Amino acid sequence: MVGFVIPSTPISLDHWKYSPGVNIYFLSHLHSDHSEGLRPSFRYGSIYCSSTTRRLLLERYQLDPSLVITINPGETRSVSLDDFDKEKLSVTAIDANHCPGSLMFLLEAYFGTVLYTGDFRYESGILDVNLLQNKIIDHIYLDNTYCHPKFQFPKRLIRQRPQQNCLK
Ligand SMILES: [Zn+2]
Numbered sequence: 001m002v003g004f005v006i007p008s009t010p011i012s013l014d015h016w017k018y019s020p021g022v023n024i025y026f027l028s029h030l031h032s033d034h035s036e037g038l039r040p041s042f043r044y045g046s047i048y049c050s051s052t053t054r055r056l057l058l059e060r061y062q063l064d065p066s067l068v069i070t071i072n073p074g075e076t077r078s079v080s081l082d083d084f085d086k087e088k089l090s091v092t093a094i095d096a097n098h099c100p101g102s103l104m105f106l107l108e109a110y111f112g113t114v115l116y117t118g119d120f121r122y123e124s125g126i127l128d129v130n131l132l133q134n135k136i137i138d139h140i141y142l143d144n145t146y147c148h149p150k151f152q153f154p155k156r157l158i159r160q161r162p163q164q165n166c167l168k
Contacts, residue, residue: 002014008111009022009111011024011081012024014027014118016037016042023046029098029103030056030060031099046069047069048077050072050103052100053103056101074095075092075093076091077090088109092106095126096117099119102119103118105118
């Protein structure tokens with residue numbers, strides 16, 4: 001399992017174990033290491049993911065569709081962090097260039113500015129998006145599994161592949 005809960009917040013990133021007080025979940029993509037523990041009986045809160053991931057998620061887990069909220073690359077949403085609508089979270093989705101529908105999340109709230117990469121594939125220019133311009137990121141949760149010169153991957157010729165490859 002690769003995800004976690006941001007300490008002292010109701011926010012969970014690719015983490016699917018019940019945690020008291022947590023009710024805002026972000027799913028970067030549907031690979032098994034990022035969805036481990038997610039069950040059809042999930043009722044702990046809302047799940048934010050891309051429209052591609054949502055479609056796959058509902059098909060695979062038969063979740064209540066009202067719990068799964070779409071946020072697509074380039075989109076920013078405001079999410080209430082409490083029952084009184086006083087504390088707000090601004091979340092922006094950024095294409096992770098990993099598998100179809102995969103996202104990075106830029107979170108901005110009282111705890112600062114956090115970038116959660118999930119799995120992403122860095123290529124020149126991928127982070128040159130207006131969404132990150134003039135941002136000071138306080139915390140970055142970076143998946144650097146293959147971030148070593150000994151790993152050489154060919155450049156992608158096609159940016160988005162057919163969705164049937166996404167669940168492998
Ligand atoms: Zn992955």
